[in-house]
Amino acid sequence: MEKNQNRLVVIDNIKKCVENNELNSKVEVGDHIVTIEERNEIVMNFDTLRENKKNIAKRATARKLANKFTKIFNKNTQIIGIENVNNLEGGAIITGNHFHPTDSTVIRHLTNTLDKTSKLDIVIEEENLFLKEFHILMHYCNTIPLSKSDEYMKGKFFPAMEKFLKKKHWILIFPEEEMWYNYKKPRPGKIGAYHLAVKYNVPIIPTFTAMYERPGEYDDEGFNKVDFKLYVMEPLYPDMSLPLKQRKLDLMRKDYELKVKAYEQAYGKELDYKFEDWDIAGFKE
Numbered sequence: 001m002e003k004n005q006n007r008l009v010v011i012d013n014i015k016k017c018v019e020n021n022e023l024n025s026k027v028e029v030g031d032h033i034v035t036i037e038e039r040n041e042i043v044m045n046f047d048t049l050r051e052n053k054k055n056i057a058k059r060a061t062a063r064k065l066a067n068k069f070t071k072i073f074n075k076n077t078q079i080i081g082i083e084n085v086n087n088l089e090g091g092a093i094i095t096g097n098h099f100h101p102t103d104s105t106v107i108r109h110l111t112n113t114l115d116k117t118s119k120l121d122i123v124i125e126e127e128n129l130f131l132k133e134f135h136i137l138m139h140y141c142n143t144i145p146l147s148k149s150d151e152y153m154k155g156k157f158f159p160a161m162e163k164f165l166k167k168k169h170w171i172l173i174f175p176e177e178e179m180w181y182n183y184k185k186p187r188p189g190k191i192g193a194y195h196l197a198v199k200y201n202v203p204i205i206p207t208f209t210a211m212y213e214r215p216g217e218y219d220d221e222g223f224n225k226v227d228f229k230l231y232v233m234e235p236l237y238p239d240m241s242l243p244l245k246q247r248k249l250d251l252m253r254k255d256y257e258l259k260v261k262a263y264e265q266a267y268g269k270e271l272d273y274k275f276e277d278w279d280i281a282g283f284k285e
Contacts, residue, residue, distance in 0.1 A: 003222035003283075006030070010181050011280055018275040023187040026178045032130040034148075043126050043147050046139075048156040049163060055140060062140035063118065066108060073102050074109040074228060081232040082113065085205055088235060091165030093197050094205045095255055097186050098174035099281075101134070106209050106228050107172050118142070121164050121171045144171070165200050175255070182223065182281040184211060185271060186259035194251040198244065203235035204251055206258040210266035211281035224282035231262035 006029055013027035034043070047055050096107055104122050111120040126147045128138050137143075144160050147153060164171060173196070175189025186208055197204050208231045213224040236254050238247045260271050277284045 004220075007181060007221050007223070011283065014180050014183060014280070015275045018273050018279075021273070023273070024177050024190060027180055028178070032127045034127050034130065038130070039126065039147065039149055039152075042129055043145060043149065044152055046129065046145055046156070048144060048160045058136065058140040059142070062136045063142070066105070066137055066141045067112065067117065069102065070105040070108045070112060073105045076227040077106060077109050078229045079110055079113065079232060080229060081234075082110070084232050084234045085114070088203070088205070089168065090202065091168050091200070092170050092203045092205050092235060093165075093193055094170050094172045094207060095175050095189065095193050096172065096207045097183075097209055097259065098176045098179045099183050099209070099211070100179070100181065103174075103179075103209060104172060106230050107207065110207070110230060110232065111170060116170065119167075119169045121169050123171060123173045142169075161196060162200060165202050170205065171196075175252070182211065182226070182283065184263075184267070184279050184281055185273070186256065186263050188256050189252055191248055191252060194248040194255070197251055198238045198247045201238060203237045204255055205235050206233040206255045207231060208233075208259045208262035208266070210263070213282050219282070223280075226281045229266060231266065233258045233262065 009029055010027050013029075017023065017025045017027060050059070094107055096103065108120055111117065121142045121144055123144050123146060124138060126145045128134070128143075129145060131138055144157065144164075146157065161171065173193040175193045176187045177190050180187070194204065196202075210229045210231070211226040212229065213226055215224065217225040219225050236251055236258075239250055240247070242250055263271055
């Protein structure tokens with residue numbers, strides 16, 4: 001089956017980034033670039049704290065839609081290690097590998113299984129607010145946008161994080177930052193998620209999603225369809241005996257190490273960053 005040409009460009013971009021050891025670089029093509037005007041009109045007025053009662057019905061509709069998609073995309077998903085978070089009652093930050101526009105449904109499958117349907121929040125980049133095909137999900141499905149505006153971050157983002165963590169929500173963050181389409185390997189994270197865990201003294205829930213091809217079944221991009229196996233590791237807590245900066249780096253290192261361990265368990269091979277076609281799930285049968 002012929003593959004989507006844009007996806008082939010993305011895969012070539014991934015290969016180049018791997019060769020240059022640029023594992024957090026942008027590889028997607030055609031991503032929206034937020035203008036100052038759009039930021040002032042849309043981002044600055046986003047209902048991040050969910051105080052606008054007019055949006056209650058829209059949020060309910062968005063969650064129903066997200067749960068519908070979650071069932072469709074995860075009908076064969078396996079969860080390994082769910083017992084590690086069965087009894088975790090307080091707020092937490094979930095970290096995962098970022099490989100597909102719908103990868104958050106794998107985490108939603110976890111929280112739905114644990115009966116935390118309305119307790120999952122997702123941190124997104126501000127440009128995602130302009131994805132027309134995902135408008136209702138990006139705007140109303142418990143999202144917390146990140147922005148390049150310091151005013152927004154201080155006035156809305158950090159207060160939202162504090163508010164929802166106190167309400168015992170689990171907040172999904174992709175520390176790898178940029179999405180690498182169907183890339184199987186975990187990548188080192190950036191410091192943001194771990195800074196937030198230390199700032200609000202909440203645990204990190206490390207996860208890793210492995211992908212397994214379905215031979216002979218293809219998606220709209222011309223790639224093999226895949227099934228997921230979600231690995232959920234024991235929560236990591238900030239080590240209060242360490243200096244502030246070291247606490248963040250310690251969490252970041254441990255989280256990455258656990259993701260590497262899960263990768264090696266899932267695929268039965270040691271992690272290295274030498275690119276091969278196998279690295280892209282569904283690219284080659």
